[in-house]
Amino acid sequence: MTATLIPAADRHFWANEWLTSRQSFPGTGNFDIFANAHGVLAMHNDDTVEAGEGLDSHHHQNMEIVTWVVEGSVAHRDSRGHTEVLPAGTAGAMTAGSGIVHSERNAADRAGGQRARVVQMWVPPHRDGLPPAHSARDFTASLASGEPVVIASGRPEHAGTEALPIANRYAALHIARPRAGQSIILPGAPFGHLFAVLGDALVDVDDLTAAPLTEGDALRLTAAGPVTVTAVADTEVVYWEMHAEFDVARPA
Secondary structure, three states, rough: EEEEEOOOOHOOEEOOOOOOEEEEEOOOOOOOOOOOEOEEOEEEEEEEEOOOOOEEEEEOOOEEEEEEEEEEEEEEEOOOOOEEEOOOOEEEEEOOOEEEEEEEEEEEOOOOOOEEEEEEEEOOOOOOOOOOOEEEEOOOOOOOOOOOEEEEEOOHHHOOOOEEOOOOOOOOEEEEEOOOOOOOEOOEEEEEEEEEEEOEEEEEEEEEEEEEEEOEEEEEEEEEEEEEEEEOOOOEEEEEEEEHHHHHOOOO
C-alpha cells in the first residue's frame, strides 16, 4: 500500500476575477491531464464561483463529468435542451460521449451575492462515442446518517441503486458526512482518492494510522485496504474507489 497526502496548500491553484480553483491534478493551462491522472481520476477541482458568473457554453467529448454542489446552486444547460438548477447536496453526472455543448453557472445573480462551491471530477469512459446524457439527484437526505453513500458509479454492483450512472465500469464515487466522533469505513481498492471537503478527520488504512485530514487535503491511495475515517469535527469527504488505471480503462 502506498499513501500520498497532498495538503490543501500544495494543491494546484488557479484564479481569475470570478473563479477560484484548487486542483488535485493541474487542469487549468497547458497540462496533459491524463498523464497526471491517479487511477482513472483525471480531474478533481474544488471551485468557488462568484454570484452571476460561470462557464459559458463549451464543448466536451468522451468524458464522464461529475459535479458535486457543496454550497449555493449551479445552473446547467446543454445542447440536448436540458436545463436544471442543482442546489447544494445535489450531484450531477454528464456523459459527454460523442459530443455535447453545455454551460455551468452560479445560479445566483449578482444582487443575491451567493457564491457557489462545487467539486468537479472527470473520469474517462470505458467506451468512446456514447450518446450524451445528463442526470442529477439530491442526496441530502441519504447523507444525513453520516454513513457513506454511493453517489455515482459504473460498477455493476451499484446498478439499480440511487447512484447516478457513469460510463466507467472501474469507478465509483462515495460521499459521507460523518459527525464529530463518528467513524465510517470506505472500501479498499487498487486506487483511491480521498478528499476532505469540510471539517477535520483522522484516517486509518493498512499501516497508516491516525493520519490527519483537514479541509482541502487529498489522500491518494494505491493497493489499499478498507479506509476508516473518524471525524474530529463534523466532516464531509469525497472518495473515489477505482479498479483500474487510466490506460487500462480506455481502449486503444
